[in-house]
Amino acid sequence: xxxxxxxxxxNGRTHQVALPPNRTLLQVLRDLGYTDVKxxxxxxxxxxxAVLLNGKPVNSCLVLAWQADGAEIVTNAGLGDQAHPHVIQxxxxxxxxxxxxxxxxxxxxxxKALLDRNPHPTDDEIREAISGNLCRCTGYVKIVEAIKLxxxxxxxxxxxx
Amino acid sequence: xxxxxxxxxxxxLPPVDLPELRVVGKPLRRVDALAKxxxxxVYAGDFSMPGMLHAKVxxxxxPSARIKRLDVSKARALPGVxxxxxxxxxxxxxxxxxxxxxxxxxxxxxxxxxxxxxxxVRFVGDPIALVAAETLxxxxxxxxxxxxxxxxxxxxxxxLEAMKxxxxxxxxxxxxxxxxxxxxxxxxxxxxxxDLIIENTYRVPFVEHAYLEPEAGVAWVDERGVINIRVSTQxxxxxxxxxxxxxxxxxxxxxxxxxxxGGFGGKEDITVEIFLALLAKHTQRPxxxxxxxxxxxxxxxxxxxxxxxxxxGVKRNGRIVAAEIDLVADSGAYxxxxxxxxxxxxxxxxxxxxxxxxxxDGVAVATxxxxxxxxxxFGGPQAAFAYEQQMDAIAEALGMDPMEVxxxxxxxxxxxNATGQVIESATWLEETATRALEALGExxxxxxxxxxxxxxxxxxxxYGRITWLHDTxxxxxxxxxxxxxxxxxxxxxxxAGQVNSLAQIAAEVLGVPLExxxxxxxxxxxxxxxxxxxxxxQLYMSGNATYQAASAVRKxxxxxxxxxxEEDPEDLDIAEGRIFVKHDPDQSISLAEMxxxxxxxxxxxxxxxxxxxxxxxxxxxxxxxxxxxPDFTFGAQAVEVAVDTETGEVTVLKSVACHDVGRAIxxxxxxxxxxxxxxQGLGYALLEExxxxxxxxxxxxxxxxxxxxxxxxxxxxxxxxxxxxxxGPFGAxxxxxxxxxxxxxxVANAVADAIGLRIHELPITPEKVLExxxxxxx
Numbered sequence: 056x057x058x059x060x061x062x063x064x065x066n067g068r069t070h071q072v073a074l075p076p077n078r079t080l081l082q083v084l085r086d087l088g089y090t091d092v093k094x095x096x097x098x099x100x101x102x103x104x105a106v107l108l109n110g111k112p113v114n115s116c117l118v119l120a121w122q123a124d125g126a127e128i129v130t131n132a133g134l135g136d137q138a139h140p141h142v143i144q145x146x147x148x149x150x151x152x153x154x155x156x157x158x159x160x161x162x163x164x165x166x167k168a169l170l171d172r173n174p175h176p177t178d179d180e181i182r183e184a185i186s187g188n189l190c191r192c193t194g195y196v197k198i199v200e201a202i203k204l205x206x207x208x209x210x211x212x213x214x215x216x
Numbered sequence: 217x218x219x220x221x222x223x224x225x226x227x228x229l230p231p232v233d234l235p236e237l238r239v240v241g242k243p244l245r246r247v248d249a250l251a252k253x254x255x256x257x258v259y260a261g262d263f264s265m266p267g268m269l270h271a272k273v274x275x276x277x278x279p280s281a282r283i284k285r286l287d288v289s290k291a292r293a294l295p296g297v298x299x300x301x302x303x304x305x306x307x308x309x310x311x312x313x314x315x316x317x318x319x320x321x322x323x324x325x326x327x328x329x330x331x332x333x334x335x336x337v338r339f340v341g342d343p344i345a346l347v348a349a350e351t352l353x354x355x356x357x358x359x360x361x362x363x364x365x366x367x368x369x370x371x372x373x374x375x376l377e378a379m380k381x382x383x384x385x386x387x388x389x390x391x392x393x394x395x396x397x398x399x400x401x402x403x404x405x406x407x408x409x410x411d412l413i414i415e416n417t418y419r420v421p422f423v424e425h426a427y428l429e430p431e432a433g434v435a436w437v438d439e440r441g442v443i444n445i446r447v448s449t450q451x452x453x454x455x456x457x458x459x460x461x462x463x464x465x466x467x468x469x470x471x472x473x474x475x476x477x478g479g480f481g482g483k484e485d486i487t488v489e490i491f492l493a494l495l496a497k498h499t500q501r502p503x504x505x506x507x508x509x510x511x512x513x514x515x516x517x518x519x520x521x522x523x524x525x526x527x528x529g530v531k532r533n534g535r536i537v538a539a540e541i542d543l544v545a546d547s548g549a550y551x552x553x554x555x556x557x558x559x560x561x562x563x564x565x566x567x568x569x570x571x572x573x574x575x576x577d578g579v580a581v582a583t584x585x586x587x588x589x590x591x592x593x594f595g596g597p598q599a600a601f602a603y604e605q606q607m608d609a610i611a612e613a614l615g616m617d618p619m620e621v622x623x624x625x626x627x628x629x630x631x632x633n634a635t636g637q638v639i640e641s642a643t644w645l646e647e648t649a650t651r652a653l654e655a656l657g658e659x660x661x662x663x664x665x666x667x668x669x670x671x672x673x674x675x676x677x678x679y680g681r682i683t684w685l686h687d688t689x690x691x692x693x694x695x696x697x698x699x700x701x702x703x704x705x706x707x708x709x710x711x712a713g714q715v716n717s718l719a720q721i722a723a724e725v726l727g728v729p730l731e732x733x734x735x736x737x738x739x740x741x742x743x744x745x746x747x748x749x750x751x752x753x754q755l756y757m758s759g760n761a762t763y764q765a766a767s768a769v770r771k772x773x774x775x776x777x778x779x780x781x782e783e784d785p786e787d788l789d790i791a792e793g794r795i796f797v798k799h800d801p802d803q804s805i806s807l808a809e810m811x812x813x814x815x816x817x818x819x820x821x822x823x824x825x826x827x828x829x830x831x832x833x834x835x836x837x838x839x840x841x842x843x844x845x846p847d848f849t850f851g852a853q854a855v856e857v858a859v860d861t862e863t864g865e866v867t868v869l870k871s872v873a874c875h876d877v878g879r880a881i882x883x884x885x886x887x888x889x890x891x892x893x894x895x896q897g898l899g900y901a902l903l904e905e906x907x908x909x910x911x912x913x914x915x916x917x918x919x920x921x922x923x924x925x926x927x928x929x930x931x932x933x934x935x936x937x938x939x940x941x942x943x944g945p946f947g948a949x950x951x952x953x954x955x956x957x958x959x960x961x962x963v964a965n966a967v968a969d970a971i972g973l974r975i976h977e978l979p980i981t982p983e984k985v986l987e988x989x990x991x992x993x994x
Contacts, residue, residue: 085262098917100509136254151245153249154892155428159255163253183927186927192892194891194929196931
C-alpha cells in the first residue's frame with residue numbers, strides 16, 4: 056500500500072512517520088507510545104480514545120492519520136503528569152471520579168475542551184459535553200462533580216485567590 | 217392510583233458505638249487515582265515487548281455445528297505468520313470451565329471442554345484456531361485464509377425448550393447443568409393457612425458487562441522457562457488451570473495482573489491467558505492478544521437470563537406464610553459459573569424476609585446461546601427483580617402499603633434465612649428503605665398523560681464466597697527503616713479501590729499517613745495469593761489479612777517501644793508516623809527510629825498473615841440446609857419515575873440508594889460503588905438487553921447494546937449507613953455487588969405505582985409499557 060510521510064505534533068513533540076492511508080490516528084498514537092489514549096471500541100461509540108486535534112476534541116479512532124498531517128495533537132498525558140497534574144486531572148483524583156480509570160483520559164480531554172470554551176458550565180452542560188464518553192464504573196456522578204471542582208479551582212486561580 | 221404514600225419518615229437508627237479512626241473512613245484520594253488521572257497507569261493492552269508477535273483468535277460463526285473440514289495451511293504459509301494452532305496441535309488442551317478454585321473442588325459434569333474446538337462448535341464465538349504473526353494486520357489476514365466447512369446441527373436456544381425430551385443435547389449427558397433445591401417447613405400446610413395466594417412470573421434478559429477495557433494480555437517465556445502472562449484479570453489463581461491446559465507444571469506459569477479496566481465478573485473466567493500461553497510456548501516469543509469490542513461482546517460471558525415464578529401465600533394482615541419459587545437459568549453453551557450463579561439466586565430467592573415454609577427449585581440449562589457466568593450480583597439481581605416486585609404485588613392484592621408489608625416480614629438479626637443460616641449481623645432493612653424513600657422528598661404531580669410513580673426495593677446479598685469453597689487470603693505487611701510501609705498481596709484491582717483499601721487499613725493500624733504506604737499486588741509469583749476479586753470478598757478477606765499482618769507488626773513495634781518508654785504497650789499509640797505515650801504525647805519516638813532499633817535487635821518488622829473465612833461442608837443440593845455464605849449486606853433503593861402513557865417512555869426523575877456498609881473504609885469509594893452500581897442497575901431496568909436470535913448475537917457494538925450515558929439518568933444519591941456489624945476489618949461489610957441489586961425492582965415498582973400495571977420483564981422498554989397499557993384497555 057502507498058505510504059506517505061505524515062508530520063504529527065503530539066504533546067509538544069514532533070514525529071514524522073511513513074503511513075499507509077488506512078491507519079487511524081488512534082493506532083498511530085498508540086504505536087508511538089501514547090498509550091494513555093485508550094482503545095475501547097474503534098467505532099466512535101465510547102470516547103475512550105478522545106484527543107484534542109488543533110484544540111478540538113475528536114475520537115482518534117475516527118480520524119485517519121493522514122488527515123492529522125501537520126496538526127497539533129494533545130492527549131490527556133500531554134496536559135500534565137504526576138508531578139505537575141493539570142487542574143482537571145487533579146480534580147478527578149480528588150473528587151473520587153476515577154474507578155477503573157480506563158475512560159478517564161478521554162473523559163478529561165472532553166472536560167478540557169468544555170472548560171476551554173465554557174469556564175462556568177452548568178451540570179446539564181457538563182453532562183452534555185461528556186455524553187460521548189462512556190463510563191461503566193461511576194454512574195458519572197463524581198465525574199460531573201470533578202469537572203465542577205476543576206472549574207471552581209480554575210476560576211479561583213484566575214482571580215488569584 | 218398509587219401504592220406508595222407520598223411521604224415516609226425514616227426509622228431512627230439503633231445506637232452504634234464506632235471507634236474514631238484516623239485514616240479509615242475518610243474520603244481520602246485513592247492511592248491509584250492520580251496515576252490514572254494523568255494517563256500514567258499501564259493497562260494490559262498497553263504493554264509491548266521487543267520481538268513481540270500479535271495474536272488473533274479464529275471463532276465459530278454458527279451456533280451449533282460439526283466441523284467437517286478445517287484447513288489452516290494457507291494461513292500457515294502466509295509470510296509473517298509465526299504460528300497457527302488448532303485442536304490437532306493440543307492433544308491435551310483441556311479447559312476446566314468450573315469455579316476458579318484455590319482448593320480443587322469436585323468438577324461438575326460438562327465443565328471440561330477443549331481449549332480449541334476439535335469437531336464440534338456450540339455457540340457463535342467458540343474458539344477454533346489461534347494465529348500469531350509479526351503484525352496485527354498479518355494476523356488478521358491469516359484469519360481470512362483459514363478454511364472451514366460446517367455441518368450445521370439443530371441447536372436449542374431456549375432453556376425451557378432445552379429441558380424437553382428430544383431437545384438437541386448441547387453436551388452429554390443432558391442439558392441440565394445444575395439443580396439446587398430448598399425445602400423449609402411445610403409448604404402445603406403454609407399455603408392452606410394462607411388467605412391469599414399470589415402468583416407471578418418474572419423474566420430477565422442476557423446482559424453484557426461492557427467494561428471499557430476489552431480483554432487483553434501479553435505473554436512471554438523467561439530465562440527460567442516460566443511462561444509469564446501479563447493480563448487484565450480478576451483471578452491470578454487461574455495460573456493453575458492455565459498450567460493444566462498448556463501442559464506445564466503449575467510453577468511454570470506466572471500471572472501478573474494489571475490494573476483492570478472494569479471487570480464486573482466478566483474477567484472472572486479465563487479470557488486470553490491460555491491462548492497467550494500456548495502461543496508463547498510454541499513460538500518462544502512474546503505474544504500480545506487484545507480482543508476487539510465486537511469479539512469481546514460476541515464471545516465472552518453474559519449475565520444469566522432467568523425465568524422466575526413466585527407463588528406466595530399471605531395472611532390478610534400481610535404476613536407471608538409460604539413461598540414456592542421456581543427458577544430457570546440459561547447457562548448457554550458451557551457451564552462456567554452457572555451452577556454457582558444459580559445457587560446464589562436460589563438462596564436469595566425469598567428476599568430478606570422471614571418465611572416459615574419455603575420450596576425453591578432452581579435449574580440451570582444448557583443452550584447454544586452465549587455462555588453465561590459471573591456478573592456483578594451473581595444471580596442476586598435476577599432474584600431481587602422477582603422477589604421485590606412480588607412484595608409490591610402482595611401489597612396491592614392486600615390493599616396495604618408496600619412498606620408495611622415489607623416491615624412485617626423483614627428478616628431480623630438472629631433469624632434464619634431459607635436455608636436455615638442464622639443472620640448474625642445487623643439487618644437494617646427498614647432503616648435503609650425508609651431513608652431512601654424519605655430522601656426522595658415531595659412527589660411530583662402527574663402531568664396529563666405523564667404519570668409519576670414511586671417504588672422501593674430492599675435486598676440482601678452475600679459478601680464473601682460460598683463457605684464450602686474454604687476461602688483464604690494472604691497479605692504481607694512490613695515497615696521499612698525510614699518508617700514507610702509496604703503491603704504485598706495478590707489482590708486484583710478492578711477499579712473499585714481494592715488496593716487502596718488495603719493501604720488505608722495498613723496506614724490505620726500502623727499509624728502512618730496514607731501516602732507512606734506502597735502496595736504491591738496481583739502477581740501470582742511474587743505477592744502472597746489473595747484469592748479472587750469476585751464475590752464482594754476482597755475487603756472482607758484481604759482486608760482482614762492485611763489487618764492481621766499489620767497488627768502483628770504493630771505489636772512488635774509497641775512491645776519494643778514499651779521497654780523504651782517503660783510504659784505498658786496498651787498505653788502507647790501510633791499516629792502520623794510517631795509512637796507516643798497516650799497520657800503524655802510529648803514522649804514520642806518516630807516509627808523510623810523504632811524500626812531501626814527493632815532491626816538492629818533482629819525483631820521481625822514484617823508479617824505474612826492468612827485469613828480464613830468460615831469453613832463448612834457442602835450442602836445437599838436436593839435440600840440446602842445450613843450456612844452457605846459468611847454474611848450478608850442489607851440495603852434499599854427508592855426511585856421516582858415518570859411514565860409517558862402516550863410513548864411508553866420511562867424517565868427516572870430521582871434515585872436514592874441507602875446501604876448499611878458496616879464500616880466505610882473510604883467514604884468516597886463507597887459512594888462511588890453505590891452510584892456506579894445504581895447506574896448499572898438502572899441500565900438493567902430500562903436500557904440493557906443483549907439480544908440473541910436463534911443463537912446469533914445481534915448487539916455486538918456499543919451503539920447497538922446501550923449502556924447508560926451521562927444523559928440517561930439523574931445522579932443516585934448515596935446514603936451510607938454504618939452498623940459496624942460486618943465481618944470485614946473495622947466491622948465493614950461488602951458493597952461492590954449489592955449496590956447494583958435493588959435498582960431494577962425499584963424502577964419496576966415505581967412504574968407499577970405510576971400506571972397501575974406491572975411489567976414483569978426486563979428491560980422495561982416503551983414497547984412493553986405500551987403493550988401493557990393496550991392490554992389493560994381491552
